[in-house]
Amino acid sequence: MNPRVLVADDQLFVREWIREILEPEGMEVVAEAVDPDSAVAAFERTRPDVAAIDVMMPPGSSVEAVRAIRRLDPRVRIVALCARGQETLAMEAVSAGACDYLVKPLRQADVMETLRAALQEEE
């Protein structure tokens, strides 16, 4: 079964770029979200294997969204996405339950390596 991924980022380009990277590699993007609340709702609706969540998606707190998703499913693997200069916020997301983070601009090899590692941790 293909790994199922939630992508939460308020930038269309990032969501589409991640989809462009993952789908040829056999991963299925099952939901997208553009803010923390809709990320939690999308997770609850689709229960993906891994969630990629931007740490800065106003309004709301992505760190709190990470906590909320982990409460819904402690097994889910969450990868935080951050821009350069937001690494401190990414570390807060890791403290809240994310297993790793990626710094934008996203490179194809880094995205694949990080998500594959997250999925292997889940197993």
Next chain:
Amino acid sequence: MTAREPVLAFQLGGLLWALPVTDVRELAEVLPLWCVPTLPHSVAGVAQHRGAVLPVLSRGAFLESEGEEDAFGPARQLLLLGREADAPARLGIPVESVLGIEELEPTPADGPGPVRGRARLAGRPVRLLDLDGLERHARAAIGRAAAGGTEA
């Protein structure tokens, strides 16, 4: 099963996109943008085209990508969108290259943003847009810029 529909496929930001041919009026060279108070060119502007004022969405606003100071980036052409042959174009969007007319059989996309369908073209994913969705996308970008109080 979804129906096949003729679309104009183009590339922007390294990704493939498509619009129903009925939403595309013209392909034009990049036009000089006029300044709109409180609206930076990195979001949108207006241009004069065939005597009418044309709203133009910038590359950065279309892609919702950061760090784009120039309205068009590497794009050298504008797709002018509209449905009525005897009315001015409703919106211009930058394109980096036009692939041509294709027939796609898209699956519906119900996520956020302007993508309303997905298909594949020569093995690559294509995102189907439409004029109404792009106009909403443009209004949202302009609204965010205005709320942010960005200076032109």
